[in-house]
Amino acid sequence: MLLSPETQPLKPTPFTQTRNKIMAVSKFLSSLLRTPILPTAHSIRNNVIPAVETETASIGRSAAGKSTFFTAMNLVAADQHMRSGLRFSTGNGTDPGAVIDLLNTTRQRIKDLADTGLPSTLESTVASYNLFEGAERRVHWQMWESVGQVLTSPNENPRVKQKYQAYISMIKRTDCIWVFAPLPCAQIGASQFDYDVKVAAAYLNHAVGLERNKGQKCSVALILTKIDGTFADQHEARQTLTDDLLISALGPLVNICVTNDNVEAAVIAPTSAMGFGQTEALPDRGQPVGHDNDFDVASMLNDEPTYTLKDGATMTPFNVSGLLYWTILKGILAQSVNTTNGQSQAMTRIVKKLRQDLAESDPWLVRIKD
16 A cells, blocks of 8 residues: 555655764763773783882991992892792893893802902992882882992092082982991901991981981881801801890980981891801901092001801801891882872782781891881
8 A cells, every 4th residue: 555645754864864873973972981991901901000119228337248238139139039929130020131140240249259358339339129010010129339438438538528428418318228337246346336336327317317308208227247257157146136235236326216207117137148157257358459549448447357258158148138128118118109090009919918028038127116
């Protein structure tokens, strides 16, 4: 049956067709707004969470054991796989060349330790390390090694003064400070140790005092070095070096940490960079290898011995890993993390894992403020 003209459907005009297309597109776009878009694996991968940045500075006179300690730290830190699953290494985490370079440099320094001892540090250097969670870099840590000769002779000449000014400016901004003092022995008497503590206290007081960057807190580790020169093993050292004895011996440094509001946490860490029973003292120190003519080195060192590795001995650092974990942990806690890009959640996981690693390393850390 034929439809009458009144009942036959109207043919869409060009205007009607355009309007219908616009309405269809509008309806599709509206549905997208109501439907959550799940990120693809590619988009997740590209949304990299920024790593937390933290810095540590060192305080300590020449021949305090800093260079040997940093060699031990490199031995520990070169691509270390921790029990929590975290990985501590140098480089970007994917280039094996950076790790191999650090291992080779460390091996050469250990060889030097076995031959003549390490030369004095003549220029301030900064070492860079990273903490990884899987393939992702979570923490970037920089460690500044000081020139001990600058600390004990800051006004020697204009070039030394320039290094001194750069140093005291740097130590005011770091998140953690390592203070080195050699354990007194037959060759390092009480008067020398008292001098070491007072020199370190002067710099620590400056680093955490009123001139510190406003609102920036820090942590302090008082590191007692060369304890293997006096004790046969860690058990003998722990029995002799009681908490009360250590706190009393380092009294001025402890007092600064306890009374200064800019110090959030502080520990005493007795350490041995080369290990118990692995070292021997050279019969005659002589002029240190690589000494700087800007300094009167011999007058500063007196009769202090140079310790080297025995023939066939292996460098076996004591209490270095625990101190390293504690430092990174405190460096993270000192930062303001971003709560909108996943950094806060990542750091919560990292802090939990680091605390696990710290506890399992059984560190010898005498807590004086926490």
